[in-house]
Amino acid sequence: MPELPEAETIARGLRAPVEGGTITGVSVLHADLVEMGPAALVRGITGAIIEAVGRRGKNVVLRLEGGDHLVVNLGMSGRLLWRPAHDPSPPPSHPGVVFRLRPAAQTPNPRAAPEGELVYHDPRRFGRIRLLTQGAYRTWSRSLGPEPLSRGFTARRLALELARSRTPLRSWLLDQGKVAGVGNIYASEACHVARLHPALPASEVDAAGARRLHRAIRRVLAEAVEGGGTTLRDYRTAQGWEGAYQHSLRVYGREGEPCPRCGRPVRRIVFSNRSAFYCPRCQPELPNDG
């Protein structure tokens, strides 16, 4: 899934319909999606007002009145879909949890205001929904690395952290404790933009490489947010639309196609059981190769 740009796009699309709304009911269709169990979720959020919709890493976060946070990790195939009342479009095929909402905008007769639904949809059910108290949320958030699009994510900090690990760069980037929100697609894309081999040990990235990587991560993620995310198969925005960034991918999923920089065929390698895509010419094995 959904990596940072997809979670960000979903969060943005939920703000208008959801913020300020009240959760009037919850239906849990797949209990395995709810970390603390359906009963505790229903008890914990029914009647709560959603104060803000945000994102942390790849997670969509609903901040509730009173300080609790509803954290949604979309796994591989999760969607968060806003369905206005009386929406004529067909309902989601794999609903897992349905939140019924009374919108913030008060009509003259609030009881007449139609409810909408926020549907968590997830065919593979790798996603997880959890309700955290304010303190638990802070603890969880601190376990994640910096937000790559925030000011706290600096080239200097990145260089210092890279130097501490010999794990392959792609694996390092997938570690949510190092940088929050990068997944397999954008890890390959960022490595390509930075001209660093995905299997290069992190500590072998030199100072110039770390500066390029810092810029590349931010550029790729920001571009993908602008494109509304990457739809390969499952991802949709909160409105059910596909993203557009799949048309702008440089190397991910493009084995054998020409590198957009030099024209050499893109290669695919597998390590840690996952594919990485790279250009053998632009991203040589060793930092001072080629």
Next chain:
DNA sequence: AGTGTATCCTGCAGGC
């Protein structure tokens, strides 16, 4: 510490 493997699941593409 880091890596490979397996696990949770379903859907889909490709080969036969």
Next chain:
DNA sequence: TGCCTGCAGGATACAC
């Protein structure tokens, strides 16, 4: 058409 295999954006636990 149908069966089988492999693969997929994530996260975690385990053995080595």
